[in-house]
Amino acid sequence: MTHNMAYSVIIKFLLLALSVCTYSCRLHKPLSAVSGYVNAKQDFTLWPDAGHIPVCWEAFDKPSFAPILSLSEDGLPKAYSVSVGALNAADVRYKFASAEDPSCEGVDGYVSLESSSLVVELGELDAVTLCLEGRNADFVERLKFELRVSDFSLGVDGKGATRIFPPTDESRKVVETKVVAEFARAGLHLTGWQKCEDSSSGIRIKVGYEGLDRTQAIGRMLDGIPSGMYLNWGKSCGKDVSAEQCMTNTALHEMGHAVGLLHEMNRPDHDECKKDQTEGKGEAKALLLGPYDSKSMMSYCRDRNVEVLSDGDVAVLSDYYSKPIATLFGSGAAMSSADDAYFLVGGQGIAAYRMLVTTDARECLVESTYGISQPVSQILTLDLSSLPRSVRVHLCVLGQGAAGEWQPIRSYSSATWMRSEVL
Incomplete structure (x- = not known):
């Protein structure tokens, strides 16, 4: 036989x-599974009104920075202008990491940033570490940024493409516009997007420049949790991915968790993507819907320059809610x-x-x-x-x-x- x-x-x-x-x-x-597509407990996961899922931005309480790198105007080889955008900082100071203080933890050596930009000549170096210190009435925040020549692709206009998304209202609007449009394809309407109040319900988004992107729960279990979604706008998704593509791609992935989706690569019914598998939240009680989707925004193996949900993501979300x-x-x-x-x-x-x-x-x-x-x-x-x-x-x-x-x-x-x- x-x-x-x-x-x-x-x-x-x-x-x-x-x-x-x-x-x-x-x-x-x-049913226990190592992964899945959606949380099996719909009554705990589905937002009650798909036509109105509230979203708000939490304020930058600590000083936040975004260095933006470009070719220096004088055209010197390996000389770059660094424009520093800062929020909630009354005083901004900087220094460069040294052999004595490679991690920027020392308090000495900082000088005031007189303007919003400075010129950095790399000389024979391929990278420098810029240390920034911001102060306001309540916080002193110190962060470091590794500025690598290899992380920046120079376009035909001679300008460098930053890998760090600036902490501005314009940046928030870019993310909001694309995320709203994509989830609307599945019949989910993300509304509000104003500054969070103490009593704000819904999905509360916190932006920072260190740590891992994350959501603290799945679906409507996220309702009203302070900093329920955290987005790191200081990371790089690779030299061929722009900052806007990287931040939008990440926001779509995390918003997928916020409306009930789990990590696609952790499904037990495929062997295609085994990259950086994590069990994640809720995946021990997951429900598989539809076939495995290699293009899902919820997979760690997705293309990071893609700014749209896959057709499979849209279909499953639409059916899951309706x-x-x-x-x-x-x-x-x-x-x-x-x-x-x-x-x-x-x-x-x-x-x-x-x-x-x-x-x-x-x-x-x-x-x-x-x-x-x-x-x-x-x-x-x-x-x-x-x-x-x-x-x-x-x-x-x-x-x-x-x-x-x-x-x-x-x-x-x-x-x-x-x-x-x-x-």
């Missing part, structure tokens, strides 16, 4: 083995070495479902491969005892809402695992 014939027999056996039992079969818990979406609860073989697995299908307003068990995930996009409609009160029991341990199994489900509308097949819900004795 060939492998394909063997797999066909296995799948037919599994379909015949699906049976009904009572709620006493197994203690039910959210269509019936089945969720899966149970114990998968990926969690244990048991010979069986139990699943309960649920979801907001889901009354019935159709399902498919297959070793070929492509079949999950073919509607005719799904079985007949079943009520959600019935528990699926999968007998795994005859399943080879080296075969990946996909359980794909389409949910039906109370009004009779079916979940779009492009956003089918799924669980996937390999039967293994190793936890």
Whole structure:
């Protein structure tokens, strides 16, 4: 018997083995997966009004800087003008890191920045470290910036392209305009974008120039959390990516988390992207919707010069917020070495479902491969005892809402695992 014939027999056996039992079969818990597309708990994740998801900017409380590098006007080789933009700083001073103080931590050696720019002659050096100190009535902030010639690409006009996004209202408007337009494609309307007040609800965005970009929660669990989203505008996405592209790309990724999306590269149903995998928040209780999307804005392997959501991102967000979406609860073989697995299908307003068990995930996009409609009160029991341990199994489900509308097949819900004795 060939492998394909063997797999066909296995799948037919599994379909015949699906049976009904009572709620006493197994203690039910959210399906565990190492990653996913969306948070499985829609009632905790979905913003209640997709037409009005409030967003606000938190103030720069500490001094913030943005050095902007360009060729010096006198045309000297390897001589650059550094224009320093600063917010919330009554006094700005600077120095260059030295062998005695390579990390800029020393308080000595700073001189006042008399104007907003200075000329830096690199000489034989390929990089210098600029130390900036800003003071206001409440804070003293010291930051360092590595100015590398290799980080700046010179255009035909002889101007350098900065890799640092300046801390200005104009920069905020650039990000706002592009983020609003992209999520509107999925029917999500991000509104407000004014200065946050102490009582402001919604997604509160904090901008800084150090640390990692992050969101503190997923979806509407982020509602009203101070600095719930943090964006680092002082980083580089690579020498071929402009500061505007880098900041917009990052903002789209973090806003994806803010409306319910998780890290695409952490899905267990692919081997394409294994770059910098992190478990992330909520991904232990994730729900896979639709097929793996290699172009998703939620992947660490995405192109950093892209300023649009992928078609897959738009489709899943649109369906997640407006269509019936089945969720899966149970114990998968990926969690244990048991010979069986139990699943309960649920979801907001889901009354019935159709399902498919297959070793070929492509079949999950073919509607005719799904079985007949079943009520959600019935528990699926999968007998795994005859399943080879080296075969990946996909359980794909389409949910039906109370009004009779079916979940779009492009956003089918799924669980996937390999039967293994190793936890």
